Amino acid sequence: MSDGIQPADVDLRTDRAHGARIYDYILGGKDNYAVDRAAAEATKQVWPALPVHMRANREFMHRAARFLATECGIDQFLDIGTGIPTSPNLHEVVQAVRPEARVVYTDNDPIVLAHARALMTSTEQGRTGYVQADLRDPDTILSSPQFREILRLDRPIGLMLIAVVHFIEDDDEALDVVRRIVDVLPAGSYLAATVATDDFAPDQLAQVRRTYHEHGETLRWRDRAQTERFFEGLDLLDPGIVQMHKWRPDSDAHLAVPDSDIAMYGAIARKP
Numbered sequence: 001m002s003d004g005i006q007p008a009d010v011d012l013r014t015d016r017a018h019g020a021r022i023y024d025y026i027l028g029g030k031d032n033y034a035v036d037r038a039a040a041e042a043t044k045q046v047w048p049a050l051p052v053h054m055r056a057n058r059e060f061m062h063r064a065a066r067f068l069a070t071e072c073g074i075d076q077f078l079d080i081g082t083g084i085p086t087s088p089n090l091h092e093v094v095q096a097v098r099p100e101a102r103v104v105y106t107d108n109d110p111i112v113l114a115h116a117r118a119l120m121t122s123t124e125q126g127r128t129g130y131v132q133a134d135l136r137d138p139d140t141i142l143s144s145p146q147f148r149e150i151l152r153l154d155r156p157i158g159l160m161l162i163a164v165v166h167f168i169e170d171d172d173e174a175l176d177v178v179r180r181i182v183d184v185l186p187a188g189s190y191l192a193a194t195v196a197t198d199d200f201a202p203d204q205l206a207q208v209r210r211t212y213h214e215h216g217e218t219l220r221w222r223d224r225a226q227t228e229r230f231f232e233g234l235d236l237l238d239p240g241i242v243q244m245h246k247w248r249p250d251s252d253a254h255l256a257v258p259d260s261d262i263a264m265y266g267a268i269a270r271k272p
Contacts, residue, residue, distance in 0.1 A: 022039055064268055
């Protein structure tokens with residue numbers, strides 16, 4: 001089976017900032033460009049908590065993935081909006097618990113495609129694949145050979161939408177694409193998501209949004225009620241929709257982070 005990675009040259013679009021590369025820069029990665037670093041530094045000027053927030057998002061992904069593998073028995077994952085590989089990646093987290101776990105990664109950023117072979121280091125028992133596609137085009141994801149051959153639709157799947165829906169600014173479109181994917185998943189599947197919000201520092205985060213737009217990247221804040229809509233029809237797990245650092249934290253240190261430093265809700269819900 002093809003791994004979905006093509007060796008052809010890709011346009012890395014280095015003339016504008018990209019959320020995945022800003023994230024990479026803040027986390028200490030090297031797969032970013034001057035425009036991404038400029039956007040990150042400009043954002044930190046108006047909201048110094050950006051690194052704390054982005055690390056909290058990565059930590060939520062690790063906790064959520066580990067929880068689904070350990071507590072819920074999930075050994076199949078669809079990760080949309082993967083971002084630039086940063087170890088431990090999702091498959092490393094879940095295969096440490098379930099070596100047989102299978103993961104399909106998806107992203108639309110060409111630089112993720114360029115580095116996607118780092119996501120192919122599966123255990124012998126498990127399997128990983130990569131699909132170059134946009135969340136806005138769920139049909140391409142769901143019809144891809146990687147999705148159809150790696151994941152089985154007769155068993156539950158963990159859908160990971162970590163820090164991605166805020167790149168779709170139209171609310172109806174964002175809800176539609178998420179529901180179209182959830183609808184395909186079998187009963188017993190889970191949705192784990194973080195959703196960007198300005199509920200806890202609206203003035204500073206209004207400036208963050210302007211800064212992103214000035215550097216060519218999209219960003220859409222959503223309040224709690226708008227966040228809840230992504231989970232309609234699903235059964236939320238305790239503690240429900242909370243700021244992501246408060247979702248089953250590994251230690252009390254997470255709880256010491258000020259609310260104003262975290263601009264995402266996090267939650268996991270089960271499809272009945």
